[in-house]
């Protein structure tokens with residue numbers, strides 16, 4: 323099996339896992355993986371049921387969005403994924419979902435402060451809300467390009483869903499799970515109307531510096547491969 327087929331398989335397997343765990347529903351969301359051999363990425367097709375998806379349905383695009391292989395129309399958010407790969411050399415997998423609890427925070431414009439050690443270690447200092455812009459537009463792409471330079475690995479898209487990154491697909495899936503757990507805990511805490519405590523600032527900064535070290539290592543090894 324060639325390398326490209328392996329990327330396609332990873333996308334299909336990730337979609338099935340995310341579907342089974344309730345993070346992806348029907349055709350909402352999209353998943354991609356960097357393909358360094360072709361200076362591009364593999365991405366799920368547009369408006370296609372994840373339950374039916376096969377490796378042949380996965381599209382391979384270059385960073386200028388030219389279709390290199392695949393029979394289907396690539397996701398409407400392909401340009402957003404390309405922006406992430408261009409802006410963040412440490413990111414090799416991108417997952418966009420409409421997961422419910424994080425989406426609820428997207429509706430009340432509630433960024434998540436550093437609540438848990440694991441959150442700061444893998445997602446970043448906070449989970450910010452990226453201002454609303456319609457799907458597939460240059461406005462959304464611009465908003466995202468600006469925000470993701472802070473090196474975080476999870477963002478909430480206002481009135482839309484979430485965006486999670488990882489150095490590989492496994493990490494990106496874990497980050498989706500950590501984000502949903504934090505979102506649910508934060509929502510429940512907000513409902514009590516009592517003061518929500520955060521982790522100490524020093525602990526947050528140590529955890530985030532470990533994340534940055536990991537990211538720099540991945541970015542360096544990616545550059546050596548290219």
Ligand SMILES: [Zn+2]
Nearest residue numbers: 351457482483
């Ligand atoms: Zn979406």
